[in-house]
Amino acid sequence: MDLFDSVSTDEAGVPQVDDRAPLAVRMRPAGIDEVLGQDHLLAPGAPLNRLVTPSEAGSLPPSSVILWGPPGTGKTTIAYLVARAGGRRFVELSAVTAGVKDVRAVIDDSRRRLAGSVETVLFVDEVHRFSKTQQDALLPAVENRWVTLVAATTENPSFSVISPLLSRSLMLTLHPLAPEHVDELLTRALADERGLKGRFSLAADARAHLRRLAGADARKGLTILEAAAGTASAGGQTEIDLSAVERAIDVAAVAYDRAGDQHYDVASALIKSMRGSDVDAALHYLARMVHAGEDPRFIARRIVIAASEEVGMADPSALQTAVAAAQAVAMIGMPEARIILAQAVVHVATAPKSNRSYRSIDAALADVRAGRSGSVPVHLRDTHYAGAERLGHGADYVYAHDQPHAVAAQEYLPEELRGARYYRPSDRGYERSISERLERIETLLGRTEPEAPDT
Known part of the structure; x- marks a missing residue:
């Protein structure tokens, strides 16, 4: 069941909430100043800021957008804000239940209303679940701006949305909420008149646990907070303590991160x-x-x-x-x-263990940081530009694939590092066979054999 199935809407179709609505619904941002964690989209002149700013009379509708981000980061909220900007009509379709017939019906209705200067914001949740045929049905409406499409997805649109729709839309990436954003949201919900109206306080350990449970999902955090407040109220408490949070989610909090360590x-x-x-x-x-x-x-x-x-x-x-x-x-x-x-x-x-790759890059970095770099040997330098041959680049380079075993006996390291050895495989697991192969390579390169691997 959709979160807004029981919520009334205004004439434009934007959900209207009251005290009976879930806390996560009541606390939806009423303006861009309440949107958290998306500062990269909210700066003056940034895409999201332009979308939710009321357009001037006679101006074109805003571009269609695809919102990509984790759950609970505000994708649906942004759709509402876009609709409210300029009093646009709001229509929501779920990609889980809507078919091509539903899409075309909304588009036909929107075209008729547009003739009367009524713009429509079409919000498609989980657009990645739309088939190619369903997404194709959106193209004429998006291209001709019969609707302003706001499509939300938790999956990479480059793989889940058809290219023609991507090219006709602005893709905005929403960042996961940071812990401080979730914390600010909890504080706001506790005090705000739309939320718990200051009736409850939240204990520090309960706040830390709740914040951790919510992760980057604002909706999840508010849902748990509301359940915990109900648990506290049933027990005659005005403080939401750790026990109330635990009982609300029916899971015990393991001793973990309460003090931060x-x-x-x-x-x-x-x-x-x-x-x-x-x-x-x-x-x-x-x-x-x-x-x-x-x-x-x-x-x-x-x-x-x-x-x-x-x-x-x-x-x-x-x-x-x-x-x-x-x-x-x-x-x-x-x-x-x-x-x-x-x-x-x-x-x-x-798995068998070896830290030799890890140690090898650190050893190589130590030489580079110490200034042991040297010039790239002339025969290894780039030859793909005018004048390189005149400088001698690539001269006497031996192409490895033309040699027996595809190993060319020539110097690859800078002169200053000749003979340096960074990677020394162990004799554990697959590295045992690497060690044997490396010995053969060293011989073909005309070098002394590497040291025996440590056990």
């Missing part, structure tokens, strides 16, 4: 457990983070780093698993994301 301690323990190949400990710390409402994208980023830093070339597929998990988490979200995170943690924790 547990967040980093548990994340550190997860990484070190994966590094130490203790899969059960790693899953325990993952469970604590998930149960406490940690942003799954943060967890996924830590796993990606660990897959390269701790496993590296001992099992290159660990990084593939971790990156795929990070992408899947962003696409699916909780609670199912916990399964994907667990798979990635198990892979990284049980």
